[in-house]
Amino acid sequence: MTLTILYFAWLRERIGLPRETVQTEAATVADLVDELRAREERYAFTFADLKAVRVALDQELTDFDAPLAGVREVAFFPPMTGG
Amino acid sequence: MTIRVQAQPFDYGAESNAFARSSDGAGAIVTFCGVVRDNDGTLRGMEIEHYPGMTERALSTIEAEARSRWSLSDALIIHRHGALNPGEMIMMVATASRHRADAFAAAEFLMDYLKSRAPFWKKERTATGEGWVEAREADEDALKRW
Numbered sequence: 437m438t439l440t441i442l443y444f445a446w447l448r449e450r451i452g453l454p455r456e457t458v459q460t461e462a463a464t465v466a467d468l469v470d471e472l473r474a475r476e477e478r479y480a481f482t483f484a485d486l487k488a489v490r491v492a493l494d495q496e497l498t499d500f501d502a503p504l505a506g507v508r509e510v511a512f513f514p515p516m517t518g519g
Numbered sequence: 520m521t522i523r524v525q526a527q528p529f530d531y532g533a534e535s536n537a538f539a540r541s542s543d544g545a546g547a548i549v550t551f552c553g554v555v556r557d558n559d560g561t562l563r564g565m566e567i568e569h570y571p572g573m574t575e576r577a578l579s580t581i582e583a584e585a586r587s588r589w590s591l592s593d594a595l596i597i598h599r600h601g602a603l604n605p606g607e608m609i610m611m612v613a614t615a616s617r618h619r620a621d622a623f624a625a626a627e628f629l630m631d632y633l634k635s636r637a638p639f640w641k642k643e644r645t646a647t648g649e650g651w652v653e654a655r656e657a658d659e660d661a662l663k664r665w
Contacts, residue, residue, distance in 0.1 A: 445568055445640035446651050495573035497636065511570060511638075515654030518569075518598065518639030519553050519610060519630055 437461070439468070439504070443482075444513035447489065450482040465491050466500045468510065483512075490515055520586070520594050522578045524569065526601040531608055538595050538613045545592045545615035549622040551630060552611040555603050563644040567600045567609070570638035574598075581632040585614070588628065588665075589621040596629065598639065631661045 442455045462468035469486070472479040483489065486500060492511040493502055504510070523529075535550045542548060555565050578596050585594060591614055598610040612629045616622040633639075641652040 442570070444570060444638070445642070492570070492573060492638070495570070495576050497577075511573065513570070513638060514640060514651065515659075516635055516638055517641045517652045517654050518567075518637045519634035 437504070439507065440509045441468075442509065442511040444511065446514060447482050447512050451478055460504075462504055464500070464504060465493070465498070465502050465510065468504060469500065488514060520582055521596070522575060522582065523597045524571075524574050524578070525597070525599060528599070528607065529597050529611065531611055534595070534597065534611060535613060538593065538615070542593050542615035544617075545622075546617045547619035547622040548613065548615050549619070549626040550611060550613040551626055553609045553630075555605050555607050555609055557605040561645045561647070562605045563646065564605065565603045565609075565644070566642045567603065568640045568642070569598075569600045573638050577637045578633060581629060581636060584632070585625045585628050589614075589616065589625040590618075591616050591621065591625055594625065594629070596633065598633070598637070600639065628665055631658075631665065634658045635662060 439458050439460060440455060441458055443451050443453060448454050460468055460471060462471055469483050473483050490513055491498060491500060493507045494509050531552050539548045582594050593615040595613040612626050614622045614625040635658050642649055643652055
């Protein structure tokens with residue numbers, strides 16, 4: 437499947453991209469993260485501590501064990517600091 | 520019910536007055552605004568990043584939740600993104616209800632939830648460099664009271 441991945445805040449800075457398109461057969465968000473980590477050091481560094489990372493699938497906040505079937509957009513970002 | 524996510528400044532007084540005027544019969548209006556705080560006098564400015572699309576959805580969900588919990592005749596959320604200077608207003612909420620208890624509680628609920636559930640991230644620029652503001656555990660804990 438084809439996924440659009442978005443990165444925000446320090447994840448965007450560490451990876452050096454605001455968004456990218458990936459081809460993947462990852463079943464869950466955690467599987468996708470493992471694939472990304474294996475790619476390059478900057479991904480491994482960014483996803484070193486998942487406690488510091490949040491994920492949204494198609495703009496809904498979810499967990500790392502969430503399935504990716506039918507999903508088009510994945511976003512990774514730190515805990516939010518609005519208000 | 521109005522949600523606005525914008526780069527440009529807003530006029531807190533004008534927004535508050537317009538909200539109060541359009542809330543005929545509400546009886547109670549609560550407004551709150553958040554301002555860029557300079558803790559020790561070293562802040563040069565702030566940059567607020569957000570996730571266009573998800574931001575509006577998350578704020579709509581939070582507002583709908585507030586309306587389901589309290590009797591509100593109207594609600595307003597304005598949140599800025601982009602570059603802000605110390606002392607500038609970041610965001611405001613306003614709630615209207617027949618009774619003040621609902622208006623106060625709903626405004627606090629909106630604030631607590633938008634701090635931790637709406638996709639905004641603050642980056643501070645100081646005299647010595649820049650850095651992302653870290654989420655506070657207290658902000659996450661604040662959700663548990665609702």
